[in-house]
Amino acid sequence: MAEKLALASESEETRSGTDWWGEARGIFWLVLAVLGFHSLAAKPFYIPSESMMPSLLVGDRLVVSKYPYGYSYVTPTFHILPFVQGRLFGSLPERGDIVIVSHPVVRTDYIKRVIGLPGDLIEMHGGILYLNGRPVQREKLGLRALKVDGNLTCDPRHYPDALARDAAGARVCNVEIVRETLPNGVSYDTIDIGLTSADNFSPIRVPTGHVWLMGDNRDNSADSRAPAMSAKGESEGLGGPVPIENIGGRAEFITFSLDGSANWNPLTWFGSFRSGRAGTSLHPDSAAQ
Numbered sequence: 001m002a003e004k005l006a007l008a009s010e011s012e013e014t015r016s017g018t019d020w021w022g023e024a025r026g027i028f029w030l031v032l033a034v035l036g037f038h039s040l041a042a043k044p045f046y047i048p049s050e051s052m053m054p055s056l057l058v059g060d061r062l063v064v065s066k067y068p069y070g071y072s073y074v075t076p077t078f079h080i081l082p083f084v085q086g087r088l089f090g091s092l093p094e095r096g097d098i099v100i101v102s103h104p105v106v107r108t109d110y111i112k113r114v115i116g117l118p119g120d121l122i123e124m125h126g127g128i129l130y131l132n133g134r135p136v137q138r139e140k141l142g143l144r145a146l147k148v149d150g151n152l153t154c155d156p157r158h159y160p161d162a163l164a165r166d167a168a169g170a171r172v173c174n175v176e177i178v179r180e181t182l183p184n185g186v187s188y189d190t191i192d193i194g195l196t197s198a199d200n201f202s203p204i205r206v207p208t209g210h211v212w213l214m215g216d217n218r219d220n221s222a223d224s225r226a227p228a229m230s231a232k233g234e235s236e237g238l239g240g241p242v243p244i245e246n247i248g249g250r251a252e253f254i255t256f257s258l259d260g261s262a263n264w265n266p267l268t269w270f271g272s273f274r275s276g277r278a279g280t281s282l283h284p285d286s287a288a289q
Helices: 002-016 020-040
Strands: 042-046 060-065 098-102 109-116 121-125 128-131 137-147 163-165 171-181 186-191 201-205 210-214 247-257
Touching: 042 247, 109 128
Parallel strands: none
Antiparallel strands: 042 060, 060 247, 098 109, 098 247, 109 210, 121 128, 121 201, 137 171, 163 171, 171 186
């Protein structure tokens, strides 16, 4: 009887010990599930630049869906696959969509708006965009005061004479807003700070299997208008029309936004949230709505 009790006690001790192999398998499958969802369904994205203002601000966090245009070599979470032509279950984005695109050389993710589709003839003169020989409809909405904070500094090199104070004495960045409406009826706001070298380019035909991408902050965006690499060998724009294989997904909505005031102190975290941005849809306005 004593031997049986001893054996039972040893068996219970064995069962009560940590099953490290089981724990490792559980973690493995959890990581695999997260990476699978991240690669095939949706992923979070952080806005690091001002190229998509006023629609997107530095510090915005958003959700990007992976499936609307099918899957390509840039779909996996880690961009480690070589270029492979074509998309699985592929479809073209629509004009006006905000998309994540992998830089053609350095594989960094950019976020831009789809302006031109395969076969489109695109040109720009005096800041006015032309699609297939016709000017894109523009409506000047006047100045918009964007609140200046740690993530929106209103650098005078990029926004001359825009820094000001509102009636309450808060610092704001006054930018000229121009609303564009593409031929498919979708509209969105752009920023126009005046004539720059990026406001003029000769007609370019978008090749088959490519799209033309531009930032909403037209005079401060490295997009299809800019060379892919600078003279110093640094990544710059997208170097012209972008292969549809480089499109990684569509921006859906903002989850939350930070103003850049937070630091290591947890007490500063909640005060750094920008109000009124969570849940904002990133789909362009449609005339059909």
